[in-house]
Amino acid sequence: MASRATGGTADAQQGAKRPSQARTPQLERGRARVASLLAAGARVFAEKGYDAATMTQIAAEAGASIGSLYQFFPTKVLLAEALHGEQRVRLAGMLDKLGGDARKLSAADLADRVFAVMAEFLMLHPAYTTLVERRDVDPQRKRESRAQMENRIADLLAQTTPPLPRGRPQVIAVVIIELMKAIVTISTYEEDAMRAAAINELRVMLKTYLRAVCNAIRV
Secondary structure (H helix, E strand, O other): OHHHHOOHHHHHHHHOOOOOOOOOOOOHHHHHHHHHHHHHHHHHHHHHOOOOOOHHHHHHHHOOOHHHHHHHOOOHHHHHHHHHHHHHHHHHHHHHHHHHHHHHOOHHHHHHHHHHHHHHHHHHOOHHHHHHOOOOOOHHHHHHHHHHHHHHHHHHHOOOOOOOOOOHHHHHHHHHHHHHHHHHHHOOOOOHHHHHHHHHHHHHHHHHHHHHHHHHHHO
C-alpha cells in the first residue's frame, strides 16, 4: 500500500496492473460515490494541476479510501477522462440551449450569449481547461474534441440574422474559444472586482467587434 501513497509515479506504475476501464455503478449508492469522487477530482485537478495531482490526494479530498477510488477509477487517466467527458456534455448542453433563439439574434448578440455561457462554465468548473490541456491525451483526440466545440459554436453563429458571410462563423468560433483561455488566466487574479471587470472588458470587445461586422453586412 505504501507505493500507492507516494503520488503520481506510483499511480502510474500501479495503473498498469489495474483494469483499463472505469467501473459504471448500477446502484444509486454507487453513483453517488462516483459523483463524489469526480467532484473531488475536479477540485484537486484545479488546485494542483493534472500532472501534480495524485489519486491519494483525490481520495483524501473525497473522504474515501484509496481502494474505493481505484474500485471505480483504476487510474488517474480514467478518472480524468470521465470527469472531462461529463464536463464536456454539460457545456454542450448549455450551448445547445441557445439554439432556440439563434435565428432571432444578430451575430453580436448571440456571440455575447455564447461568451457569457462559456465564461460562467469556466468559472464554475476551473478544472476543465486543465483537463483539456493534459499531455497524456492523444493529439488526434484533442484536435477532434476542439473541432467539435468549434463546430458547435459555429453552427449557432451560422443561424443568426442577418447571416454572416460564409466561413466567418468558424473563424469567430475560434476567436471565442481563444478568449476563453484568456478568461482562465484572468481567473487567477485574487481581486474579485478586477476579475469581473477584465472578463467584462473581453465581452464588450467581442460584442463591439461583431456589431461592426453586422453593420458592414447590412450596408
